[in-house]
Structure formats: structure tokens, C-alpha cells
Amino acid sequence: MGKRIVILGAGFGGLACATMLRKNIGQEHRIIIVDRKKEFMMGLVKLWVLNGTRKLEDSQTSLASLNAKGIEYLNNEVTTIQVAKDRVEVKEHGWLEYDYLVVALGTELAPERIEGFVGRGFNLYDPKQVPQLREKLLALKQGRVVISIMGGPYKCPPAPYEAAMMISDMLVGNGTRGAIELEVFAPSPIALPVAGPKVSSDVVDMIGRYGIRFSPNCKPKLVRDGEIEFENGRRERYDVLVGIPPHRGPDVVKNSGLAAGEWIPVDRQTLRTQFENVFAIGDVTEIKIGQLAMPKAGIFAEGEAKVVAQEIIDEISGRQPQVTYNGQGYCYVEAGNRMAGYVEADFYNTSGPVFTLDAPSEKYFEKKHDFERTRLREWLL
Numbered sequence: 001m002g003k004r005i006v007i008l009g010a011g012f013g014g015l016a017c018a019t020m021l022r023k024n025i026g027q028e029h030r031i032i033i034v035d036r037k038k039e040f041m042m043g044l045v046k047l048w049v050l051n052g053t054r055k056l057e058d059s060q061t062s063l064a065s066l067n068a069k070g071i072e073y074l075n076n077e078v079t080t081i082q083v084a085k086d087r088v089e090v091k092e093h094g095w096l097e098y099d100y101l102v103v104a105l106g107t108e109l110a111p112e113r114i115e116g117f118v119g120r121g122f123n124l125y126d127p128k129q130v131p132q133l134r135e136k137l138l139a140l141k142q143g144r145v146v147i148s149i150m151g152g153p154y155k156c157p158p159a160p161y162e163a164a165m166m167i168s169d170m171l172v173g174n175g176t177r178g179a180i181e182l183e184v185f186a187p188s189p190i191a192l193p194v195a196g197p198k199v200s201s202d203v204v205d206m207i208g209r210y211g212i213r214f215s216p217n218c219k220p221k222l223v224r225d226g227e228i229e230f231e232n233g234r235r236e237r238y239d240v241l242v243g244i245p246p247h248r249g250p251d252v253v254k255n256s257g258l259a260a261g262e263w264i265p266v267d268r269q270t271l272r273t274q275f276e277n278v279f280a281i282g283d284v285t286e287i288k289i290g291q292l293a294m295p296k297a298g299i300f301a302e303g304e305a306k307v308v309a310q311e312i313i314d315e316i317s318g319r320q321p322q323v324t325y326n327g328q329g330y331c332y333v334e335a336g337n338r339m340a341g342y343v344e345a346d347f348y349n350t351s352g353p354v355f356t357l358d359a360p361s362e363k364y365f366e367k368k369h370d371f372e373r374t375r376l377r378e379w380l381l
């Protein structure tokens, strides 16, 4: 009997999982993937749109090509997840029953949680706002650009620091950098709590070399015209405010009984939820590592997706499970001027998480572009 595997979300994790499954199980098993979006675009592309090396309209890849690969793609909203009845509801399609469910619905952005931010600041993580942000930065002749990380956890912890260095580089090219101050404000006591104090201070040094200041312990309270106020009472003037807004779990997940608070707790090695045939991967999950949680990044969503796919393949084939998730990942920290640093992380290391950061080089910049190319080719082209 063929099995029916339903994957919710055709983002980083969902696409990696569907692709690996399709390559390894027979056509009698159906793989159905549901997403409200018609196109896929990697998160990191937003920074290339910001620095003008990419156009948004050239960066979206249609999800419709999944059908030709034998993955049934439903373009609509998931409205209900009923784990007790092994079914999900998809708008305009009705109920969809499953033998295995993989929840890969990512996060939602909640800029409205910061009073006064919407309409005054730019949301760096909203692709539609990035071209306008670029125009505004290029039009600024002098003044102050404030980059505020507005809460945690947020996707891709190094991204605000990458954005700061890339903005600096843009302003150098524009001939205005000397007249514009750049500062990053983080709510945490160190730059990257998920990567520990050493990498955090390396990152602060890295942005310091571009003349970018860093202020920790600054969680925004409210935004006024030209001024941001932090919970610690500090007030800072801005000419352009770039925000990384608070993130929240998708409502459909919160209403499903799978989440504990915002995110879905999973077994850190198998990615199973409390329901045996329901897995969750990527940004929608929370995997606690001591006081920390695994960061929200595509590389982890992808690694988890492959483990889940292998578990389902093994189970369908009647084999003993062959793999468990190892908590390892990496990312390229773009620094402008065709350079990128490289962070490697091992969260499940037995004596505690370990991290390294390599200095920016052109080699890592090229690898970052390969990172996108190879995945698009494998998943969608």
C-alpha cells in the first residue's frame, strides 16, 4: 500500500525533505507539499537586493516545477492541523489525510509588536520593503542609520551584522559613508548569544573594522519620528531605522496542540513531535541546548529535513532507522566588497556547543553564491 506524506511549507526545510523523499521512495507513495506562496526565494537574497547585486523579480523560483518532479504541490493556505485525526485542512482543497506529516511552516514576522515601528522603520526581513530601504539609504547624504534587532529568536542571527557591513559598503560606493554613522543595537548582552562570547566579540570586531558601532542590551520599547527608545531608557536619533522585527510562531501551529508557546518542541535527534507520525523541522521548532535554542537558519532546516526524510524512507522500507540529527551547521557572513566570513557550529558536541569564525575572504563569498545555486538546482530547476 502506498503511503501519503504531507509536507506543510515549501521553504528551505520542506523542499529539502520533499526532494530527498521523492528520490528514494517509489511512485506508489504520494508526496504532497502545501504552501501559500507561488515562489521560493532564499532569505539571504534579501541582502543582495539591499546592496543592488540582485533584483527581487529575478530571484523568485516557481514552485510549480515540483509537480513535474512527482511532488504534488498545492498552492494554498493551511488552515487547520488535526493531529488526533491524521489530517490537515487546506483552503479550497478541504481535508487532506496523511500517514506522515512534516510541519515546516517557518515563522511569522510581528513588526506590530514594537509600538510606532510600522510606517516609520524598514523591516529588513520583508522582501517588499528592501528595495525602498535601498533607495532611502542611497538618497541619504548625511546622518544616522540605526539597525535594531527587536527581539529573539530571529532568523539567521548574523544577518543584521551582515546587513550593517553591506550598507557600509554601499555608502562607500555612494560617496556618503564619511557623513553617515552606522550602529547596531541588540537586545542581548552579546552580539550572537547562539554562537557564544568568542564569536560574538569577533563579530563586533569585524563590524568595528567598517566603523560600525555595537550597543548590547538595547531592546526597543517604542519608535517615534526620528527617535527610537529602548527599554533601558536609552533614546537614539535615527535618519533611517532598519528593524529586524520580533518573530512569532504560525497561528495554525499554535492552534494545533503541537506547539508549546510559539514553537514546536521536537526530539532533537529524530525531529519527531509527541505524535509518532508527525515531524517538525526548521524555524517552526524549538530545540533547547542548555539555556539556548538551536538558531533559526536554513542550514539547520535542511539538515533536519534530510534526517526526517531518511527516517520515513527507512520506516516505509521496513528498515531500522539509519540516521539521527547531529546539530551541525555553517553559514557565510557576508561583509561587503565581495567578501564573506565563515561560521561553523556544532550544537550537539558532548562537552557543549562549539563555534568557529573564519575571517572574510573572496573564497567564502563565492561559496555563499554556490550555496543558493546548488540548492535551487536540486530542488526546483
Ligand SMILES: Cc1cc2nc3c(=O)[nH]c(=O)nc-3n(C[C@H](O)[C@H](O)[C@H](O)COP(=O)(O)OP(=O)(O)OC[C@H]3O[C@@H](n4cnc5c(N)ncnc54)[C@H](O)[C@@H]3O)c2cc1C
Residues within 6 Å of the ligand: 008, 009, 010, 011, 012, 013, 014, 034, 035, 036, 037, 042, 043, 044, 045, 046, 047, 076, 077, 078, 079, 104, 105, 106, 107, 124, 125, 155, 156, 159, 250, 252, 281, 282, 283, 284, 296, 297, 298, 299, 300, 301, 331, 332
Ligand atoms: C536576511 C536573511 C538572511 C538569511 N541568510 C541565511 C543564510 O545565509 N544561511 C541560512 O542557513 N539561513 C539564512 N536565513 C534563514 C533562512 O531563510 C530560514 O531559517 C529558513 O528559510 C527556514 O526554513 P523553514 O523551512 O523552517 O521555513 P521557511 O523557509 O520560512 O518556509 C516556511 C514556508 O511555509 C509557508 N507557510 C507558512 N504558513 C503557511 C500556511 N498557513 N499555509 C501555507 N503555507 C504556509 C511559507 O509561505 C514558507 O514558504 C536568512 C534569513 C533572512 C531573513
